[in-house]
Amino acid sequence: MISVESDVLRLLADPLRAQIVSLLAREALCTCHLIEMTGAKQTNISNHLRALRKAGVVDTEPCGRFTYYRLRPDVLDELAARMTELADAARAVRADARKRPCT
Template identity: 40%
Template sequence: MIQNTLNVEQSRQLLKALADPIRLDVIHALAQGERCVCDLTGDLNLSQSKLSFHLRVLREAGLLTDRQSGRWIYYRLQPDALSALEAWLAELRRHCSKSAAPCSS
């Protein structure tokens, strides 16, 4: 879903996914590496249903990948999505330094 450059919809979806404090907590927890849902529920003090909702939003935005091992599901950050977001922000930064053209009226 995520390429090197983000379109408007992709950037909106990523930023919306990151706008929630609980989802940011999940991102910070996964910054340490792959984690099992059972560990995340305890570490973040969330019910499994609430955590599952937020994990789904992050996964649908392309920020996470998951794998199943037996009855457990493990989540990790998706580096490509983070790189694309970083490139998009760098592009915004480059445009911020451009001066406007003189007004013609």
């Protein structure tokens, strides 16, 4: 079973998706804005937005004949909390702690 964190991390690992998320963190944008700002083709942007929408990372807002995309900060908050938990667990393991023996 793949965790939600893994799905979101995999999505954000793509450079263009990461750029889209970064742009959407600042303001709601439509596809035409993202094409202009990234230089990517419309089909490429649309495919990435579909993947982000399916994963729940972005919400859509119809506005006339355009659709605006808005980043869902709660998804990133959950991911950040999980990463913080992992970092805290790693800090709790002392360097001189007893190690599990190899068999």
